[in-house]
Amino acid sequence: MKRLISLVALLLLVCGGLAYASTQLQKSSGAASGKVLNLYNWGDYLDPALLKKFQTETGYHVNVETFDSNEAMYTKLKQGGTHYDLAVPSEYMVSKLKAAHLLQPLDHSRLTGMQNYDSRFLNQSFDRGNRYSLPYFWGTLGIVYNDRFVKPGTLTHWSQLWSPKYRDQLMLIDSARDILGMALVEQGHSMNTTNPQTLLAATKRLDQLSPNVKAVVADEIKMYMSQDEAAVAVDWSGEAAEMLAQNKHLHYVVPSEGSNLWFDNLVIPKTAQHYQAIYAFLNFMSRPQNAAQNAEYIGYATPNAKAKALLPARVRNDRQFYPDDKTLRHLQVYRNLAPRVVQTYNDRYLEFKMHH
Amino acid sequence: MTKRNFWGYFVPYGLWLGLFVIAPVALIVYQSFFNLDHQFTFANYADYFQSGVYLKMTLNSVWYAFLITLFTGLISYPTAYVLHQLKHRQLWLLLVILPTWINILLKAYAFIGLFSQDGLANTFLRFIGVGPHQLLFTNASFIFVATYIQIPFMILPIYNALDDLNPALVNASRDLGATHWQTFRHVIFPLTLPGVKAGIQAVFIPSLSLFMLTRLIGGNKVITLGTAIEEHFLTTMNWGMGSTIGVVLIVAMIIVMQLTTDHTKGAAK
Structure with a gap:
């Protein structure tokens, strides 16, 4: 029994120590300076290499949290207490979030990559004029x-x-x-x-x-x-x-x-705080070579026309996915x-x- | 007990009970009276008892939970009995409990591997010449896996009841000329019945609302109340209806507890 207790205590100690160390690490890597971006995304839905590129290029540290269903994400955003700067809901959830006043409109004057997108995938019924959302994948x-x-x-x-x-x-x-x-x-x-x-x-x-x-x-x-x-x-x-x-x-x-x-879209929740980082990220992801790299990693279809042109012909001309x-x-x-x-x-x- | 002692014991216990038992149950009951527009209503209960779908689902759940409990009991009692006779019984007991340390999802995925078309089970069937069979997504495989998962929770209370049994009573029965079977039938089994009942309580209720297994192993061919609760909370976000089903499950639990609690116990002692 005594051995068991000491074993459990040791395990707890190790876990606690590791957790502490990892928060310390995170703090030292940008969080402390306030240069962060809190991204709320689906699991494995962004090329990690791209994330690294964004962090070195802009100096913003990206904290990624994941969800596994639109509804779970909605509940979390609605209950508050979160500080996500960007989330990635599907199209019907964009309407729902909009109706619940949980979204912040996009400032189109700060977006630099809008002309890269295929107009067939913009201005959809769920968000006319893309006031709140940018398509991420379709x-x-x-x-x-x-x-x-x-x-x-x-x-x-x-x-x-x-x-x-x-x-x-x-x-x-x-x-x-x-x-x-x-x-x-x-x-x-x-x-x-x-x-x-x-x-x-x-x-x-x-x-x-x-x-x-x-x-x-x-x-x-x-x-x-x-x-x-x-x-x-x-x-x-x-x-x-x-x-x-x-x-x-x-x-x-x-x-x-x-x-x-269907569309998955980048939106800004009401609770967002880091607007500089948000627009840096949106513009970064709209850049053709970045969007193409992400599409190749994830394997979904990109709404970014210029990015699609950069994809290998066998992907671009694949009638299954385009x-x-x-x-x-x-x-x-x-x-x-x-x-x-x-x-x-x-x-x-x-x-x-x-x-x- | 001194007054200070009493409060010292009661406060943590009371807090625990209040926060983690009473408050959640009260919240579920409270939620169950609200519809999608957050208005107070009894409609959820009316829906539940009027719609054939929910009643059929309830019957389905009770039937499968009954089968799972029955098979678990049939396997667990002899196992506990034999375990109790063994020399290194603590070690054997540990081996029985060991699978409960593994997450249920991992176990389910392991069974998917075993039961799939090219899985171990079908390889064996092919080897003995029976040919491959569809094993996954059948009612039988669902009951099999659920039973497997529940067995330790049945074995433990029965084993403990056997442990508490005074061997003198068994010896007396044998001395007085009872056969093995008569001893078991009239002495051992009645005296270990509380263990069986505790096991039923531990197995039946969770079996009513299994939902991961119904999808992973049953391929949603078995629909239980757990499936409906999951859907109401995660897809339609109709928490009221989900809570209503939760309340029905709590009531079912109370009924099972009542049926399996020994009311004569107090008098006998």
Whole structure:
């Protein structure tokens, strides 16, 4: 017992000592001089080499904290007590944050890289005139398939997923908006419908998909698909890019009849403090070579047109991740729906999950 | 006990109880009376008891929790019994408890590796000529993994009950001519029943709201109340409804405690 206690005490001491040392280190590296930038980002969503470059170039020390869902980030920003200078919400969350008065407008006179962006990805419905947000990455929802089980080129439309030949072969991403949205598009409706009847019909259609559904999972889809566990999956392009990098039998398709177009955006929360650092960072990230380097590291599609031009041709011309104009025109951006409608989406989705 | 002593003991205990037991439960109950617009309402409860979905989910959860508890009990009792007879039983007990030191997520991922198409389990099935089977995302694999995770929490109280059992009673029973089975049936088992009940309490309630495993191992083919709570807090941000389900779980816990607490204990002593 005595030995156990002393062991535990030793462990605590070591942990405490290390924690103290690391805060001391952080303090000495810029934090003390006030030259800091507090970035609230998704996990592994910025090239660390780029971060280093920014720190040496400008002298600002960047503290990165991460979140794993838009909702978790929203809750944290809303409850206050945080001092994030920049956050990276998805498009519907930008509207929600805006409506909750949690954002600070961008001062466009201090932005130097706006002309680098592709105008198709600016001035979106969730933030007209980009008053509050700068697009960081964009992507789609689509179908990932393994060419060992599915003949390449044969799977290009949502409706094909209902085919009996994919019985017990399909994995779905665990996200109410996306999966119901897929069923809505399959039936020719908008992914932003608020009509309960339309939603109910989509749920019925989804129920018919049940025999094909092997599992409804989250991030694990990447692991399963790279290990050939399932033949087909419905997932986001960003996740697909990672899978494709791990397993060369995998392919990604965005159905041309339509799908979701999503954006992750840089915004300034109300509680921001270090404006010099914020604009230095925004302008740094808007520079073509930096945005290109980041896009190559993350593997998502960049909204920065000049950066895209700098990417290797095989990336730039990859129709999987930079779909052609026709498909792009059919993509739909999620609107921030009223909480009650979001609730309906999720209730219907929960029912689908229970039935399958 | 002197007055000073009393306060010395009571204050830290009372603070702990107030901050970490009473306050959270009170907050959950309070939250459960608010709708999405932060208005006071009973609608969450009405929704819960009127919607077939939640009731079906509750039945589902209770059924799976029952199965998990049953299998855990069936495995744990004999294990505890055998452990108790062994020579180095403290060491064996430590080995049983050891897996609880590992995070549940790591264990779940380990099972994903074992049960996947090219996993160890399927390699073995192929080797003995049965061919590969879909093991992941089945109800059976969900119950298997949940049972595995819960076993130590059942073994411990049963083991302790066996430890408390006076060996003289067992010897007396044998002396008086009872067979092994009769001794077990009429002496050992009734006297260790409190341990079994404590084990049921420790296993049943957490099993009602398992949610990581339902997704990772069950592929969301098993939906429990935990899934719904997770969704209400993380996706729809309808904390009221999430809390309502939480309150239902607390009530379920109280019922299970009532059913498994020995009411005659006080009189017998």
